[in-house]
Amino acid sequence: MAQKNRLQFIILGLLNIESKTGYDLTKAFDSDIGEFWTANHSQIYPLLKKMEKDQLITHHEEQAGPKLVKKSYDITTAGKAAFQEWLKEPSEADNSHDEFILKLYFIDSKNSPLLPEMINEQKQARAEKLNHLKQQLKDKFPTEKEKQQQNGHYNVLKHAIQRETDYLKWLDEIN
Amino acid sequence: MAQKNRLQFIILGLLNIESKTGYDLTKAFDSDIGEFWTANHSQIYPLLKKMEKDQLITHHEEQAGPKLVKKSYDITTAGKAAFQEWLKEPSEADNSHDEFILKLYFIDSKNSPLLPEMINEQKQARAEKLNHLKQQLKDKFPTEKEKQQQNGHYNVLKHAIQRETDYLKWLDEIN
């Protein structure tokens, strides 16, 4: 997909919180942000170079061990401005590329022998996802304090939980 | 995105219904399928060539005017098998790339001056989408007959409507 380089803004958003290495950024997509966006380190490292060339970020080096030197990236004033600009722009809702929905579209008959198995598999996958999200909510937002401090993250998690819950409800209906 | 070539299976699914030209396929993404998947003609024509080379489809030419010759594509036995195979495989749920959610994640404070405008804009966009979907449902499924004949399409539309409805509900909650 040749998209609107949203990854760049995610990186700016993360660096806006605090200075991070390419590895730190990569890790972020394994946890928090990974819940709703994906990125590989092989995409992140080259993009960091490009963003630095574009003067949205800079980097400084840190001696992290006897031999290891870490590159830590910092957002620039221009980067902060670009990030704020992006926040203000209208958002596009990329139609979610849901493979199950796609398949379902092509199954015209209510009596297709494929349907029960497909629906069950999907129910299980979605239920697992829902459990995982609920666990995340427990782990990351144990008290009101966290909800206040990271209200965006909280809203996003709540949204994901609602989405999965509603998806499961719909799966029950078409059964 | 270097994905799992789902477009190929959409094309197979559409050709499995009936023979179509590249233009017909392109049009399908402006209406029905466009509700949940996108593709440009510049992606479709080269893919048709590749799929023909892979013997998933063939084509025949039709004299459509004094000068115009249309290329109509047909699914092969191998194509039908590949399509059925795909239907049976487990489905992956690509985390929907929703830009609004992404932005929200980075807004930590409930009192951010950006929030009200962002939420309103999103509410309006989603409400419009919902209206459009409801109209589609009316237009394409006026009676029980259509629901029986195209149950897959019906389910997918119902799902989209539920999704937008729930999304709007959630937007009200975070307001």
Next chain:
DNA sequence: TATTAACATGTAATTAATTACATGTTTTTG
């Protein structure tokens, strides 16, 4: 009948994203 819109089919250039290749350091654990 001239113009415009829709039909119809491609290619080229660029950007985005995945998978695989490649290498080295540091910390943990058995």
Next chain:
DNA sequence: CAAAAACATGTAATTAATTACATGTTAATA
């Protein structure tokens, strides 16, 4: 202390997708 896991940083090859370029036909309409 040896091995494994996690940390850390890149590049290369390939695939997917968008935007722009390019050309011609047919039907509708003014």
